[in-house]
Amino acid sequence: EVQLVESGGGLVKPGGSLRLACAASGFTFSSYTMNWVRQAPGKGLEWVSSIGAGGTFIYYADSVKGRFTISRDNAQNSLYLQMNSLRAEDTALYYCARDHFHTVTTGFYNYWGHGALVTVSS
Amino acid sequence: EIVLTQSPGTLSLSPGERATLSCRASQSVTGSYLAWYQQKPGQAPRLLIYGASTRATDIPDRFTGSGSGADFTLTISRLEPEDFAVYYCQQYGNSPQTFGQGTRVEIK
Numbered sequence: 001e002v003q004l005v006e007s008g009g010g011l012v013k014p015g016g017s018l019r020l021a022c023a024a025s026g027f028t029f030s031s032y033t034m035n036w037v038r039q040a041p042g043k044g045l046e047w048v049s050s051i052g053a054g055g056t057f058i059y060y061a062d063s064v065k066g067r068f069t070i071s072r073d074n075a076q077n078s079l080y081l082q083m084n085s086l087r088a089e090d091t092a093l094y095y096c097a098r099d100h101f102h103t104v105t106t107g108f109y110n111y112w113g114h115g116a117l118v119t120v121s122s
Numbered sequence: 123e124i125v126l127t128q129s130p131g132t133l134s135l136s137p138g139e140r141a142t143l144s145c146r147a148s149q150s151v152t153g154s155y156l157a158w159y160q161q162k163p164g165q166a167p168r169l170l171i172y173g174a175s176t177r178a179t180d181i182p183d184r185f186t187g188s189g190s191g192a193d194f195t196l197t198i199s200r201l202e203p204e205d206f207a208v209y210y211c212q213q214y215g216n217s218p219q220t221f222g223q224g225t226r227v228e229i230k
Binding site for chain 1: 159178215223
């Protein structure tokens, strides 16, 4: 059974940092592009970042470029999101999501975690 | 960036009725690379449709996706009680990928 479990969320002050992690199991993690998608309270979905299976290809939304860093450890079946210079508008539930097909980046997601809540407030 | 506009914002229907949800893009979506997701309160999104019309694994055939270019539709032929939720479209053919703002399907 595919499982994605996020951790590392919490309350942080504006300008602060936080590192999210996503533990993956039930599939060959190293074969899939992985992604972060966020959802502000009561709002819609926003793609944040993607990383290719080998970690070579990395993409960011303009809203987080230069502040967030996505990475992965295929030996540990883990995905990460380092978030720096956090702003109030970064407050959201952050989902880890797996691309649908292995070995090729598709851009749509058939497995999602339950999310990690990040609250940026003074 | 492609902006996706979903309509209506809220759809009030009864179980057994047909639901028609629209997703209009600000420009043509490359390759009709459009997906639909369902989200229930407190849950992660669930993939329903990709490639505009291909049902994801284990998705009932009452869900049908159609459309091309800049106009796409999700049709639920007969609403079941478990179908009342928020639905999002997503285009992944043009970078950056973007989501619509969602359509809520509520019980009338």
